[in-house]
Amino acid sequence: MELMQLTYYLITLSLTLFLLSWLPRKSQKPLPPGPPGWPVIGNLLMMGQLTHRGLAHLSAQYGGIIYLKMGFRHTIAICSPEMAKQVLQIQDNIFSDRPTTIAITYLTYNRVDMAFGDYGPFWRQMRKLSVMKLFSRKRAESWNPVREEVDSMVKTTAANSGSRVNIGNQVFGLTHDIIYRAAFGSVSLEGKQEFIGILQEYTKLFSAFNLADFIPWLGFVDPSGLNTRLPAARSSLDRFIDKIIDEHLTREKKTGDDNMDSDMVDEMLAFFSDDQEVEHDEDLHGSIKLTRNNIKAIIMDIMFGGTETVASAIEWAMAELMHTPDAMKRVQQELEDIVGLDRRVEESDFEKLTYFKCVIKETLRLHPPIPVALHQSSAATRIGDYHIPKGTRVMINFYAINRDKGAWKDPNVFDPSRFLQKGSPDFKGSNYEFLPFGSGRRSCPGMQLGLYTMEMAVAHLLHCFTWELPDEMKPSEIDMSDVFGLTAPKASRLVAVPTPRLSCPIN
Ligand code: HEM
Numbered sequence: 001m002e003l004m005q006l007t008y009y010l011i012t013l014s015l016t017l018f019l020l021s022w023l024p025r026k027s028q029k030p031l032p033p034g035p036p037g038w039p040v041i042g043n044l045l046m047m048g049q050l051t052h053r054g055l056a057h058l059s060a061q062y063g064g065i066i067y068l069k070m071g072f073r074h075t076i077a078i079c080s081p082e083m084a085k086q087v088l089q090i091q092d093n094i095f096s097d098r099p100t101t102i103a104i105t106y107l108t109y110n111r112v113d114m115a116f117g118d119y120g121p122f123w124r125q126m127r128k129l130s131v132m133k134l135f136s137r138k139r140a141e142s143w144n145p146v147r148e149e150v151d152s153m154v155k156t157t158a159a160n161s162g163s164r165v166n167i168g169n170q171v172f173g174l175t176h177d178i179i180y181r182a183a184f185g186s187v188s189l190e191g192k193q194e195f196i197g198i199l200q201e202y203t204k205l206f207s208a209f210n211l212a213d214f215i216p217w218l219g220f221v222d223p224s225g226l227n228t229r230l231p232a233a234r235s236s237l238d239r240f241i242d243k244i245i246d247e248h249l250t251r252e253k254k255t256g257d258d259n260m261d262s263d264m265v266d267e268m269l270a271f272f273s274d275d276q277e278v279e280h281d282e283d284l285h286g287s288i289k290l291t292r293n294n295i296k297a298i299i300m301d302i303m304f305g306g307t308e309t310v311a312s313a314i315e316w317a318m319a320e321l322m323h324t325p326d327a328m329k330r331v332q333q334e335l336e337d338i339v340g341l342d343r344r345v346e347e348s349d350f351e352k353l354t355y356f357k358c359v360i361k362e363t364l365r366l367h368p369p370i371p372v373a374l375h376q377s378s379a380a381t382r383i384g385d386y387h388i389p390k391g392t393r394v395m396i397n398f399y400a401i402n403r404d405k406g407a408w409k410d411p412n413v414f415d416p417s418r419f420l421q422k423g424s425p426d427f428k429g430s431n432y433e434f435l436p437f438g439s440g441r442r443s444c445p446g447m448q449l450g451l452y453t454m455e456m457a458v459a460h461l462l463h464c465f466t467w468e469l470p471d472e473m474k475p476s477e478i479d480m481s482d483v484f485g486l487t488a489p490k491a492s493r494l495v496a497v498p499t500p501r502l503s504c505p506i507n
Helices: 002-024 044-049 052-062 079-091 102-107 121-134 140-159 165-183 186-207 226-251 263-270 292-306 307-324 325-338 347-352 354-366 399-400 416-420 445-466
Strands: 065-070 073-078 370-376 381-383 386-388 393-397 465-468 495-499
Touching: 002 263, 002 386, 044 052, 044 065, 044 381, 052 065, 052 073, 052 393, 052 399, 073 381, 079 263, 079 393, 102 186, 102 226, 121 263, 121 292, 140 165, 140 495, 165 186, 165 263, 165 292, 165 307, 165 445, 186 226, 226 263, 226 292, 263 495, 292 307, 292 325, 307 325, 307 354, 307 416, 307 445, 325 354, 325 445, 347 354, 354 399, 354 445, 370 399, 393 399, 445 465
Parallel strands: 073 393
Antiparallel strands: 065 073, 370 393, 381 386, 465 495
């Protein structure tokens, strides 16, 4: 009886609060336009439509900024370059927090990482550590695995000449190997499959719908079994990475610029403190202290940030070129003219490969590997004439922005030569119509490493082999649809038949 009464009061209270929140306040600007919602649940029933494509569709009706009420949470979707500039540059200081969910908070040990943490002093220290140490161009150990693993992929492909090669599977394997080696060191590749299993469960848990995230008092409704899956997933990760950390501690490796064998775990252990309650206040005196949980959560950031993003970009580049034979012909001709068919392509060739660079950019424009990034406002503010409440979730739709009709001619057509024009946009974050890596404080810290991997892999696949579609398939028959998640990979893997193109030996 008591439980029923409590539930009744809670429902009445929620309804009253909800209805009050809809009453117009004289001093307050209106919320941005958006589809009407239901009492209490708001637009929750539209959840399935809130993908990169669904939001782009809504934007055709409501404009570059759309308001949605997800249960008790205010949400806006940003779908135009002008609105992206507002959020990522003009009011970057207000929109640099990340929204969280029960799953994210639990799996990141209470957000002690970089990707899911709020903007603040600790996040700044993490960011410094990543940019200056882990992903830095100066850190050869993060970059060498790229060359070595691309080399091994080329050899495997050559061994399968004349047969069907699943390019998708191959490049997803490639980026897992690269990041795994960069993070844990080359010796530990044997645990890779177990680790990929843990990553896959994390991906599912991050994207599983949890009613309690939107209507907190409904936490007992748990159709996805999160209450048992979350602790199970995190303890698998604990078992896996704790062992690796212990091995690294036992080896007592030295770290620093002169140590050419250190991996990312070694690099972070240089800042390790056994104290579980490391204080993350503003006054860190320039020193970063990391706990085991910090190290584990940052490793997961790197795994999520650096594997699927890069692999899907490589697969999309190959798919778009096979789908557009003129572009394929032109990029391979450029490789033949600049590099020649008597040697492999090298990093020093890249700056002369003008059209190739345009292919990379056009792929990232049409298929930004993170199609929608999530931010959150740390204070109430205004965008144009609209009121944005404190704590609003912000879905920045890079997919819609990169295909904005006002900014791009034929926005849905794969046309690398658009980037040959003088003054064409670059992806460094100041052209708000082209944001594959985001812009501002939360933009991608792994951009250089990601681009390098993508360029190395695509250039080698194009220069070393001629590619044919299997079973006399026509280019127009390639399935170019995608799936929506943390990334937006091709819905079905790209399969093609390679033939060697070079006169020099590949093995
Ligand atoms: C083609 C490759 C890549 C693309 C297109 C890409 C794109 C992005 C985007 C769009 C964001 C979110 C920006 C925002 O929230 O506004 C992001 C964040 C992030 N990326 Fe990347 N990324 C790539 C590769 C990488 C690599 C290789 C790594 C690491 C090894 C990495 C690590 C991260 C991390 C840790 C964040 C979170 C940063 C933060 O919250 O402060 N990314 N990336």
